Amino acid sequence: MGIEPTLSAWEAEVLPLNYTRNRLKYSLRQMDKPTVADAHLRKVRSYVHRPGRATSGQRRALTDLWPRFGVDEKVGPIDLPALFGREAPRVLDIGFGDGEALVTTAINYPAIDYLGVEVHEPGVGHLLLLLERSGATNVRVIRRDAAEVLPQLLPNASFAAVNLFFPDPWPKSRHHKRRLVQPPFIAEVARVLADDGLLHIATDWADYARHTLEVLASAAEFAPIDSSADALAFRPPTKFERRGRRLGHEVVDLFYRRGSGSPVRMSHQNNAMPGSATNVVNT
Numbered sequence: 001m002g003i004e005p006t007l008s009a010w011e012a013e014v015l016p017l018n019y020t021r022n023r024l025k026y027s028l029r030q031m032d033k034p035t036v037a038d039a040h041l042r043k044v045r046s047y048v049h050r051p052g053r054a055t056s057g058q059r060r061a062l063t064d065l066w067p068r069f070g071v072d073e074k075v076g077p078i079d080l081p082a083l084f085g086r087e088a089p090r091v092l093d094i095g096f097g098d099g100e101a102l103v104t105t106a107i108n109y110p111a112i113d114y115l116g117v118e119v120h121e122p123g124v125g126h127l128l129l130l131l132e133r134s135g136a137t138n139v140r141v142i143r144r145d146a147a148e149v150l151p152q153l154l155p156n157a158s159f160a161a162v163n164l165f166f167p168d169p170w171p172k173s174r175h176h177k178r179r180l181v182q183p184p185f186i187a188e189v190a191r192v193l194a195d196d197g198l199l200h201i202a203t204d205w206a207d208y209a210r211h212t213l214e215v216l217a218s219a220a221e222f223a224p225i226d227s228s229a230d231a232l233a234f235r236p237p238t239k240f241e242r243r244g245r246r247l248g249h250e251v252v253d254l255f256y257r258r259g260s261g262s263p264v265r266m267s268h269q270n271n272a273m274p275g276s277a278t279n280v281v282n283t
């Protein structure tokens with residue numbers, strides 16, 4: 001019983017651990033083919049609801065800290081200066097996971113405001129605890145599907161940068177449609193980015209990097225840049241990056257400026273990270 005060795009490490013991480021290989025295949029097929037009854041409500045999602053409940057501390061944070069950092073608006077566009085209480089450059093972090101990299105970045109750059117979007121409840125709870133512990137005031141969080149948040153809530157040209165760090169790779173061909181990087185989603189990213197805004201995508205999956213290059217090559221709004229040394233491109237190591245490196249994966253960071261051109265690829269050299277950065281993970 002349990003996960004067979006042929007199961008990819010990513011699947012083993014995100015899918016319930018008590019599935020056999022066959023039940024897992026069945027489960028994924030079910031997710032791709034909704035029943036007639038719920039077909040009108042369901043769509044292709046870029047995530048699965050991962051196993052693992054929020055801890056009691058995370059549950060407390062989701063209740064007590066949410067009013068301070070959480071965004072409840074169901075219709076937009078959100079008034080972002082009002083949300084952060086000031087006018088400052090803003091970064092959108094899509095799928096921040098446990099939030100450690102996001103909070104680390106936010107405490108290193110207090111003059112920048114960060115909006116995190118994540119569907120995984122324990123991850124959101126963990127982020128809230130880190131915000132409380134670190135005293136960071138420049139982060140707000142939306143617990144909802146980014147594929148809905150961008151078109152429904154976020155105003156035009158409202159972010160200086162959009163980060164997509166280690167998106168779920170969906171390695172099998174039949175699941176590629178579940179990848180977040182798709183032309184309609186990238187068009188939404190272009191819409192919310194200001195002129196000259198930065199799109200920063202990191203992945204440890206070679207095929208996802210190839211896929212991203214292809215999708216962005218067709219996105220007329222974006223021009224590739226080799227890297228960016230400014231604060232907006234800062235990226236501390238993330239949890240999923242560390243896991244990818246343990247598995248021997250090469251990590252690739254792709255940078256695009258809102259403009260036009262064709263993409264280039266670069267290996268991550270940590271060149272966007274100031275050496276003096278504070279890391280919230282160990283604080």
Ligand SMILES: C[S@@+](CC[C@H](N)C(=O)[O-])C[C@H]1O[C@@H](n2cnc3c(N)ncnc32)[C@H](O)[C@@H]1O
Binds near residue numbers: 046119120144168241
């Ligand atoms: C592989 S994890 C990477 C997490 C984090 N960026 C890191 O590097 O450690 C991908 C994350 O994206 C989130 N995610 C996937 N699709 C999403 C969506 N449509 N909206 C919001 N979050 C999403 C998942 O819940 C998951 O936490």
